[in-house]
Amino acid sequence: AQKVTQAQTEISVVEKEDVTLDCVYETRDTTYYLFWYKQPPSGELVFLIRRNSFDEQNEISGRYSWNFQKSTSSFNFTITASQVVDSAVYFCALSGGFNNNDMRFGAGTRLTVKP
């Protein structure tokens, strides 16, 4: 069975600090996909990134970066120079194979960025 663990329930940082959100996954599939979603206080779920199991290149998008390491089954998310607007719950998710009809989410990490 697939499983995603986000061990950090809550993180609090001060604006401009860097912060890393951890995501560890378990799967028996050789082909799988990892995702990050953001849920701001307004409640909607916003897609951030998708990564497939064959692509271990790190990704950078502005202040956001993602570190995918198959050797440790981790897909960590780093926010550089955090801002108050980054305050949200962040979810890591995993789907196997070529469809995501059994996508599994982690429990989420609540990030609070204080001014």
Added chain:
Amino acid sequence: DAGITQSPRHKVTETGTPVTLRCHQTENHRYMYWYRQDPGHGLRLIHYSYGVKDTDKGEVSDGYSVSRSKTEDFLLTLESATSSQTSVYFCAISEWAEGTDTQYFGPGTRLTVL
């Protein structure tokens, strides 16, 4: 914006009453999903649909049924609501890109069962 709306956005009901939540999409997506979000559990899949009248169960399907009579509408029904079904319910659609599907979510429905 994946063109997904959910109705109602908020609902309070009593134990034992039937409840139907509606998900509506405007972009002709084949796959649609219903999730529930609870503290400590993230999102968990209830049911999904892969076409009109084609549905299947997810991880937490007990106590829920679904129907899809039109491509654009996916209904979630609680036949007899219980307090354990108090939750936030999200609908999602799936879009194909870069070798896989990515799910995009509606705004959510907050359901309280008293």
